[in-house]
Amino acid sequence: MTPRIEPLRPEHLEAVFSLFSAEFDKLPTGTLNRKSYDVFAELLSNPRTANHGVFPGSKLVGYGLCDIGP
Numbered sequence: 001m002t003p004r005i006e007p008l009r010p011e012h013l014e015a016v017f018s019l020f021s022a023e024f025d026k027l028p029t030g031t032l033n034r035k036s037y038d039v040f041a042e043l044l045s046n047p048r049t050a051n052h053g054v055f056p057g058s059k060l061v062g063y064g065l066c067d068i069g070p
Helices: 010-024 037-045
Strands: 004-007 049-055 062-067
Touching: 010 037, 010 049, 010 062, 037 049, 037 062
Parallel strands: none
Antiparallel strands: 004 049, 049 062
């Protein structure tokens, strides 16, 4: 199955936070900054962000979150 890259929206919050939580402690120190559930909620609801997820089926397997600034 070919993965799809789709925009992430607030309704993806649970899947994004779940994936982040599952992977955070497995990655080398310094790879990711610890983020709270509320920070992810803000990133997914802020119109000034560009967020995309990778879906090989219905399950989120990867994501990119980007805060767009001037």
